[in-house]
Amino acid sequence: MKSTLGLSAAAWRKSSYSDGGGTNCVEVADGYTGLVPVRDSKTSSSRPLVFSAGSWLAFVELVKGW
Numbered sequence: 852m853k854s855t856l857g858l859s860a861a862a863w864r865k866s867s868y869s870d871g872g873g874t875n876c877v878e879v880a881d882g883y884t885g886l887v888p889v890r891d892s893k894t895s896s897s898r899p900l901v902f903s904a905g906s907w908l909a910f911v912e913l914v915k916g917w
Contacts, residue, residue: 858888
């Protein structure tokens with residue numbers, strides 16, 4: 852069984868820590884309960900990765916500690 856998240860209308864946003872370079876950023880889409888779609892701005896037409904909200908939060912907290 853194949854499940855489609857329907858990201859064609861997703862509103863992607865870049866981190867406020869982005870250097871503003873335009874194409875070297877990780878982007879996330881909000882509004883998907885329990886899920887966090889993530890993509891590379893260099894390849895925005897590629898299929899994004901989708902993480903559980905808990906996994907994404909753990910990743911972000913780990914990165915903040917660096």
